[in-house]
Amino acid sequence: MDKAPTQGGSVFRVTESQLQHAEAEEKTRADAEKAQSKPVALNLALYVKQSFSAAKAAAEQEFHERLLRCLRQKNGEYDPDILAKIRSAIPGGSENYRNITQIKSKAFEAWCEASVFPVGGRCWAIKPSPDPELAAQDNEEIEEIVGLESETLMAENGIESVPLSKIKDRITEVEDNVKREKVKKAKAAAVRVENAINDQLVEGHYYDALSEAILDMSVYPVCWVTGPEIRKRKKFKWVTDEEEKSTMTVIDKLVREYRRVSPFNIFPSPNSKNPQDGYLCELIDLKRSELAAMIGVDGFDEVSIRAVLQEYGEGGLRQWVASDTERKEAENKPRADEDPNPPIQAVVFWGECQGSMLREWGMTKEEVPDLDIDYQISAWLIGTYIVMARLNPSPLGNKPYYCASFDEVNDSIPGNAIPEVMRDDQMRCCAAARAIDNNMAMSSGPMFEFYKNRFEPGTNFATLIKPWGWFPTQDDMQGTNNPAVRIHIIPNVVDDLLKVDEYFLRQAGEKTIPSYVYGNAGDSKSGALSTASGTSMMLNSSLKNLSGAIKHFEKGIIVPSIKEHWAHVMLYDDDVEKFGDAEIEATASEHLVVEEQKQMRARELLVTADGSDSIKGLIGEKGFATLLREVVKITKIDPAEIVPTEQEMDRRELATQAQVTAPEVDAQGKPVKSATQSQDGGDAGKPPGDLAA
Numbered sequence: 001m002d003k004a005p006t007q008g009g010s011v012f013r014v015t016e017s018q019l020q021h022a023e024a025e026e027k028t029r030a031d032a033e034k035a036q037s038k039p040v041a042l043n044l045a046l047y048v049k050q051s052f053s054a055a056k057a058a059a060e061q062e063f064h065e066r067l068l069r070c071l072r073q074k075n076g077e078y079d080p081d082i083l084a085k086i087r088s089a090i091p092g093g094s095e096n097y098r099n100i101t102q103i104k105s106k107a108f109e110a111w112c113e114a115s116v117f118p119v120g121g122r123c124w125a126i127k128p129s130p131d132p133e134l135a136a137q138d139n140e141e142i143e144e145i146v147g148l149e150s151e152t153l154m155a156e157n158g159i160e161s162v163p164l165s166k167i168k169d170r171i172t173e174v175e176d177n178v179k180r181e182k183v184k185k186a187k188a189a190a191v192r193v194e195n196a197i198n199d200q201l202v203e204g205h206y207y208d209a210l211s212e213a214i215l216d217m218s219v220y221p222v223c224w225v226t227g228p229e230i231r232k233r234k235k236f237k238w239v240t241d242e243e244e245k246s247t248m249t250v251i252d253k254l255v256r257e258y259r260r261v262s263p264f265n266i267f268p269s270p271n272s273k274n275p276q277d278g279y280l281c282e283l284i285d286l287k288r289s290e291l292a293a294m295i296g297v298d299g300f301d302e303v304s305i306r307a308v309l310q311e312y313g314e315g316g317l318r319q320w321v322a323s324d325t326e327r328k329e330a331e332n333k334p335r336a337d338e339d340p341n342p343p344i345q346a347v348v349f350w351g352e353c354q355g356s357m358l359r360e361w362g363m364t365k366e367e368v369p370d371l372d373i374d375y376q377i378s379a380w381l382i383g384t385y386i387v388m389a390r391l392n393p394s395p396l397g398n399k400p401y402y403c404a405s406f407d408e409v410n411d412s413i414p415g416n417a418i419p420e421v422m423r424d425d426q427m428r429c430c431a432a433a434r435a436i437d438n439n440m441a442m443s444s445g446p447m448f449e450f451y452k453n454r455f456e457p458g459t460n461f462a463t464l465i466k467p468w469g470w471f472p473t474q475d476d477m478q479g480t481n482n483p484a485v486r487i488h489i490i491p492n493v494v495d496d497l498l499k500v501d502e503y504f505l506r507q508a509g510e511k512t513i514p515s516y517v518y519g520n521a522g523d524s525k526s527g528a529l530s531t532a533s534g535t536s537m538m539l540n541s542s543l544k545n546l547s548g549a550i551k552h553f554e555k556g557i558i559v560p561s562i563k564e565h566w567a568h569v570m571l572y573d574d575d576v577e578k579f580g581d582a583e584i585e586a587t588a589s590e591h592l593v594v595e596e597q598k599q600m601r602a603r604e605l606l607v608t609a610d611g612s613d614s615i616k617g618l619i620g621e622k623g624f625a626t627l628l629r630e631v632v633k634i635t636k637i638d639p640a641e642i643v644p645t646e647q648e649m650d651r652r653e654l655a656t657q658a659q660v661t662a663p664e665v666d667a668q669g670k671p672v673k674s675a676t677q678s679q680d681g682g683d684a685g686k687p688p689g690d691l692a693a
Contacts, residue, residue, distance in 0.1 A: 044357055044389060048349045048381045052281045055267035056321065063414065064323035067220055067263055071330045073101045073419040073426060074219045082427075086434070094437030098429040100505055101419050104512045105218040108406070108418060108549070111513070112214045115550050115588045116558075117207065123554075123588040124562045126194050128186035129581035132179055142174045189579040196576050197562070197569060204228065204257040206561075212260035213557060217406055217549075220263045221414035224403050225557050226282070227258030228565055230393075256565065261401070263414075264327055269351075273411045275401045279351025282401075283321075285343035288313055291387075299390030300380075308344065308382045316342025317383055347381040350392070350399045361389050395567050404556030406549050415552075418512050425508035432501040439497065442490040449486040451476070513546065547589040554586035622649045 069079055076099035078086065086095060116123045134142075146167060153162050201207065209225045216223035235253045238246050261282060269278030288309060294300045308317075318324075328336050352374035359368050368375060368391075376392035376399075394400065405415025419426070450461060454473045464471055473484035509515050563584045569576050605627065608615065619627070626646070629639040644652070 044353070044361065044379065045381060045384060045386050047353070047357075048281075048347060048379055048386070051269070051279050051349060051351065052267060052319075052347045052381070055269055055279075055281050056319075058270040059267050060322045063221075064264065064321070064327075066414070066417075066420070068323060068326050068330055069423075070219050070221065070417045070419040071327075073423065074105055075330065076102060077330070078430075090438065094434040094441075096430070096433045096437050098426075098433035098501065100429050100508055101422060101426050104422065104508065105418055107513045108218045108546075109214055111546055112217070112550060112553065113211065115547075116210055116214065116553070118588075121587070122194070122198060123210075123586060124558055125585045125587055126190040126197075126566065127583050127585045128183060128190050128579060129583070130183060132182045132186065132581065134175065134178065134182075138178055142171060142178060145174055146170050186579045186582070189577045190582060192577055193566075193569070193579070196573075197565060200256055200569075201258075201565070204255050206258040209258040209260045210557070213404070214553070216260065216263060217404060217553065218418055221417045221420065222263055222403050222405050223557075224261040224263060224266050224401060225258060225561060226261050226401050227561065228256035228400065228568060229258070231255050231257050256568065258561070264321070264323065266401070266403075268413055272413060274413060275399055275403055279349065280399055280401060281350070282348045283319055284346050284348055286346055287341075287343060291344060291382075294388070299378075300388045301386070304382075304385040304387045308385050308387060312344050312383065317344045318342070319345050319347060344382060346387070349377075349379045349381065350401070351377070353377045353379075353389075358389070358391075363391070367391055394564065395571055396564075398560075398564060400564065402557040402561050404553045406552070408552050421511045422508040425504040425511070428504040429501050429508070432497050432504070436494055436497045436501075439490070439493055443492040443494075447488040447490065449488065451482075451484045454484045550589040551586075554588055558586045558588065559584050620653075622646075622653060625649050 072079060076097045078095070078097060083095070086093070149170065150162050150167055204227065206227065209227065213223040213225050231254070232252050233255045234250050235255075236248050237251045239249050240246050265283040267281040267283070268275070269280065272278035272280070291305060292309060295302050295305055321327075328334055354372070354374055355368045356371040358375060358377065359365070359371060376394075376397040378388070378390060378392055379386060380388040392399070403413060406418050407416035407421060409415045448461075448465065451473075454476065455461075456472065471485055476482045476484070505515070566582070566584060570578055625644055629643045632639040632643055
């Protein structure tokens with residue numbers, strides 16, 4: 001039924017379906033407001049809001065200004081207060097910015113990229129424990145083996161032939177053999193798990209997130225990566241039918257994803273020392289479709305999501321931060337607020353919450369068994385609505401955030417950034433550059449001083465300044481023959497200023513990355529850098545310093561993130577081989593200092609072993625194949641294509657042993673006794689069992 005209300009003389013109609021839709025929206029909003037007005041929702045929303053407000057106030061007070069200064073310095077822009085002083089000191093003078101920070105940051109990015117993403121390798125590895133624990137079944141089997149050996153020897157040679165000390169030694173020997181076999185199997189399993197995890201990391205954009213974090217690390221006091229985040233993504237899949245025809249189809253697949261987080265959007269608790277200490281908040285921008293996709297996801301409240309979509313769907317929502325305006329200008333986004341489809345910004349909270357509040361929210365008794373203790377949770381706050389609250393999905397209760405700094409500071413999340421470390425030298429180079437510009441301008445030609453009253457009225461002084469120019473003047477009326485025109489020459493001091501610039505450029509390199517590390521020959525005119533060996537020594541020394549920053553990246557981001565991913569795989573993936581204790585080992589810093597030397601030493605070892613019969617006899621064909629396999633890996637060629645595998649070498653060794661131990665036969669095919677065999681057919685000197693050995 002149509003309704004026709006009137007307004008200002010015009011008539012408009014609302015259809016029944018439109019009216020029902022409006023009523024449904026109003027009911028949804030009313031239900032959401034009613035749900036959010038409950039004490040539990042109010043308490044939870046207030047708790048998250050207060051936590052975020054405290055963290056935001058602490059960041060706005062000083063940290064965001066640090067971020068802006070670093071970003072401007074990388075972009076080659078003066079801070080507003082410094083630019084005002086420059087303009088007031090010399091009006092119209094040079095505002096040149098000698099951007100050496102960008103050079104150092106780019107050099108650091110290149111070295112990090114080469115280390116974290118080595119060609120043909122990975123920046124991490126899974127290393128099984130070298131001393132695995134034996135299960136009860138293993139101990140029982142060891143005792144059974146040693147017991148049978150002891151019984152055999154005692155039966156043949158008497159009880160006195162097997163003392164207790166020999167039994168203990170034999171148990172230790174068998175235990176070592178079992179552990180070695182376990183380690184060998186675990187290493188093989190680790191390689192398979194590494195490959196499976198690496199495929200997931202590539203699919204989840206892990207290495208893209210690391211690359212973006214490296215860019216942040218070269219600019220800001222801290223860089224951030226978060227993950228794994230479980231996302232449902234559409235993927236292509238090839239399906240083979242009964243006729244063995246392959247067709248491509250689209251499927252929904254759960255993917256563990258990673259992403260870089262801007263330091264402007266992370267708000268740790270004011271007193272936190274690391275990401276796992278205290279609570280942590282992140283601001284995320286959501287499209288309407290992304291928020292709507294959360295309906296039906298475990299932990300998300302549908303009524304609250306719909307209320308948010310209705311309330312903020314058109315105008316968006318932003319949690320304003322004091323640095324937003326300057327940040328947009330520094331990031332070259334001056335018109336970001338003019339977006340016709342503004343995002344809805346949510347506060348993602350990670351921290352502790354009391355069990356009673358979570359039970360009232362709707363969690364089960366199995367999830368929250370104790371009402372009095374605090375649980376690690378994750379919650380989303382949008383405006384005044386809590387749209388999601390659930391327990392931290394991490395097996396160890398860790399927050400999925402990882403950070404690193406170029407120069408770490410104890411008991412502090414942000415360290416010192418490259419721009420901050422070299423800021424004094426950067427400003428001095430800028431001062432030298434401005435002075436050079438001003439001096440070149442002032443000294444580019446003479447300056448003339450005239451006695452204006454000694455020239456004819458209306459004289460154009462600009463036309464007088466020319467080669468072979470004549471200056472008709474009047475007497476000075478004093479009889480002193482004082483010249484009517486004086487010429488002043490401003491001395492050119494550019495060479496001295498260039499030396500100042502070069503000195504502070506070297507000082508900046510000492511604090512960050514020397515110029516010779518990235519191929520600048522300006523520092524190699526004298527001293528140790530004048531020889532190849534000296535340059536090599538200086539380069540190795542610099543790379544050791546640089547590897548410290550890479551180790552910060554490994555310790556803060558690579559190791560904990562891979563460890564968390566490995567725990568997820570071991571707990572939740574049934575199609576991956578499981579094995580015992582393992583450690584995540586970062587390998588990025590190795591590539592800076594030892595990779596080239598390792599390649600050279602490996603080739604030298606191969607040549608030495610190949611040319612020495614004694615070494616060949618000592619390590620055998622199997623050992624030589626292992627050495628060759630490692631050398632082939634360095635060339636980025638798959639060893640399996642040209643070198644026999646370890647299993648193939650084992651089969652060859654067994655075949656060789658079978659040929660050696662085969663009994664000799666005479667012309668009639670009867671076995672021929674060797675000189676080492678006794679008359680009764682037994683082997684002379686051979687002990688009756690392994691224990692007797």
